[in-house]
Amino acid sequence: MTKESKIPNPTIERLAFYSRPLEALLKGGPPVISSEKLAGLCGVNPAQVRKDLAYFGEFGVRGVGYEIRDLLKEIKGILATDREWALCIVGMGNLGISLVENENFKKRGYLFVATFDSDARKIGRQLPCGLTIEPERKIGELVRELGIEIGVITTPSRAAQRVTEILSDAGVKAILNFAPIQVRTPESCIVENVDFSVKLENLVYHLERLYKGKRSA
């Protein structure tokens, strides 16, 4: 690619962010968009949009803007969302089920191909999406067999570390962890955490400040 020396992490997050309105804009409207307009839709600075994109190449036309279809293709190529990824999920409570059944993932190429739980009462149950809940001891076997690269953890906190180890031993290279705990992984395995409560705590902190009449950003 172009120069790609060192890409800021926030840039990667924003690329994913940019792709959302671009997808919507594909379905009608002008075929070209300016950095200013895209920035407006995403709530960021126009220069930010240009700089983010410029890390990876020159996708725009000066005086005109960015061709939406091309831009989206480039972004998907950069993020590697132009291919399908096989995922498994461990912990089939309400949250696990809601993720597996979520159509947004499938649309974006994230395919759940196996589901696991440790609860004997859940094992063997068939889900609406067609998958059957497997026992945790089958993780190693199925990860290898199905070429699963990403594991999703939706277990209670106390099980998260154990499951992380099982997954990384099985060869999973990336983990999306919904348990509100910091899991340790070997170098070979990347983790992203999703913690809803942290977001709520952010909100209530700022709410409280507003109530007290303090100015904050």
Next chain:
Amino acid sequence: MTKESKIPNPTIERLAFYSRPLEALLKGGPPVISSEKLAGLCGVNPAQVRKDLAYFGEFGVRGVGYEIRDLLKEIKGILATDREWALCIVGMGNLGISLVENENFKKRGYLFVATFDSDARKIGRQLPCGLTIEPERKIGELVRELGIEIGVITTPSRAAQRVTEILSDAGVKAILNFAPIQVRTPESCIVENVDFSVKLENLVYHLERLYKGKRSA
């Protein structure tokens, strides 16, 4: 409070983060913890921990560390999680249900007191937690009646903007949005977004780079 001139946003997120292991440590073990140990548990730099806490006061004892019980109390006071918050949720699909039924929220004082949906087939259904799904037109009435300060959006993207407006008109002051779309709100209403796919896109970007043997942080 102390000086509190301008608190970095990441500091607030980390405070929530710190509270997780502290809660676990309350149940046994030594009553005091050093910034180094807490930092280790959270995967951050010890100086970061000290600086974060020092924005709000002097909670530690030099040469000793931080009293766990006191520190947790202070953090909860700062984040305003030492009181209960009334929430409502709009969009009772699988994700909505999993949030309402999630015990973690209740434990932290986030109480769902009303649930809404626009689908006539769902309205009137009683949930395991005891709440009944109400029609969206009742949002205004119930928000006022129950003193709801925070709204959670788990609708499809296309409904998210409309619901945001209904909620903010009703007087909700903060919104936690799970729809993968940027919603616009009046100044009086704060938003936090949770987008699972963005996290996955981050993971696959880094995975792809690893496969290609490129070094990245």
Next chain:
DNA sequence: TCATGTGAAAGGCTTCACAGCT
């Protein structure tokens, strides 16, 4: 003329290193 691409400046956050207490 218009909007991109990009050095340079500004701003914000993290880490260092050590003074200050216990």
Next chain:
DNA sequence: AGCTGTGAAGCCTTTCACATGA
């Protein structure tokens, strides 16, 4: 002696402002 609290340095990210090119 040990660990906190904190100015200062360093690093990273964002924003500005304008040269560049359609």
